[in-house]
Amino acid sequence: MSQLLEYKCPGCGASVEFNTKEQNMKCPYCDTEFDVDALDGLDEELKTKDDRMEWSKNDEVIDDTEAQGINIFVCNSCGGEIVGEDVTGATFCPFCDNPVVMKSRFAGELKPDYVIPFKLDRDAAKAAYMKHLSGKKLLPKVFRTENHIDEIKGIYVPFWLFSATADADITYRGTRTRFHSDSKYNYTVTSHYAIRRAGKLGFRNVPVDGSVRMDNDLMESLEPYNFSDAVDFKTAYLSGFFADKYDVSSQESSLRANERIKASTESEFRRTVHGYSTLVTQSSGVSLEDAQAKYALYPVWLLNTTWKDKKYVFAMNGQTGKFVGNLPIDRGAWARWFALFAGIFSAAAVLIMHFFL
């Protein structure tokens, strides 16, 4: 049994990759196209065995070489050594550039439930980056003209998807103020109210990234992903991309999911309370029912660039094209703009003064 999966073209024997435009496997050399399902046989060994005893649940079947912390794989095509990191699940052979998938990283307990296949390719990521740069007045000129992207890669990022019913009981204190007056006095009447809202709110597939090296905030800013495009996981989708397996457990990730679910529940409930001049939350209890975590791989294009020894990371949602990342600001340009605005402002002030005089 080989540790690496490679997908060979039945027509010419070259490596085939998942094609984002066709949403199918396609040979880049002879254009032979075939269905992802045709490769199902290769994933047979990934299936979780049915007889799993409770107490052995966390016993991952770990390959000997991996247990020793050695992540060396041998390329099926050229025999070259591919050195992976602990989390590397799909990469390219550094010698022959063939796409490879490390089967053991997605086997048994590590098998993802779902994958959202890449919808957008490398060119789309580049175009989105250029669009991101355009119209940014404060961007240092050299950043634009040098136009260097150190690295651009499509990576399947591990995500935990949390689904639960939030059962909430929240109380508020509210006031309403009325004013009236008679011939002698002005009256202010403040009425105090105790308000309570209780009920349930359902959450489906709240994503939290399960990767240590991915910045949580950057990944969250790529949302939303459209879960209706998610399909059952198959390794073939990974061919031609990078992929990481999770290294943050669902337990650890659930803390962030809980925070998000609590905050969303509180803000939804808050929106149902109207008509008070002041409102403060007095108590809030949110408990989760039917909490469930699923494991999925979501598509992300990552772009790295360096400017003045500083690293800039941009990311694009590989499904929707949403592009995020901070650009450097040219201090000089900032000062010129500020001066210009100040000029316009004082000109306007002069004009208004004339108007009133």
Ligand SMILES: [Zn+2]
């Ligand atoms: Zn071919």
Ligand SMILES: [Zn+2]
């Ligand atoms: Zn190779």
